[in-house]
Amino acid sequence: MHQQLCDPGEFLCHDHVTCVSQSWLCDGDPDCPDQSDESLDTCPEEVEIKCALNHIACLGSSSCVHLSQVCNGVVDCPDGFDEGGHCQELLPSCQRLNCQFKCAMVRNATRCYCEDGFEVTEDGRSCKGKYEM
Incomplete structure (x- = not known):
């Protein structure tokens, strides 16, 4: 599997294929197929915009x-x-x-x-x- 490169300001999901806006991280709404944009290792204590x-x-x-x-x-x-x-x-x-x-x-x-x-x-x-x- 080759690794997808995301545009600046985007987050590479842990599936190494899907890119989502960093503004969607930790917003309570899973956008990655594997839900890695909402996982504990991705989401810091402070929340994004x-x-x-x-x-x-x-x-x-x-x-x-x-x-x-x-x-x-x-x-x-x-x-x-x-x-x-x-x-x-x-x-x-x-x-x-x-x-x-x-x-x-x-x-x-x-x-x-x-x-x-x-x-x-x-x-x-x-x-x-x-x-x-």
Whole structure:
């Protein structure tokens, strides 16, 4: 197995294949297939930048952008993390996800998101009110 090299500001999952944004480390939401971005050996006592629901952190800064601003043709992150080649490459994957609301294409992954005040359910596609049980 060859080792994947990640872009600056990205974390190489312990599977040595998947790269995820360092801003996703230790956020309580496993992004690596092996969940190594949430493991005890990865997560220090202090927590990285937390962004509001339906927002992601820009690489290398403390800025957060709404998922609707990712791949919209306008650079919102200081480093341009929200735009780039991944937008076109991941479009078919986003369409296959069949999200209830909308899909965002973030570097190495696609993910559904919901209207503000709603969050994605366990199925990864449907939306529910943030305070619904």
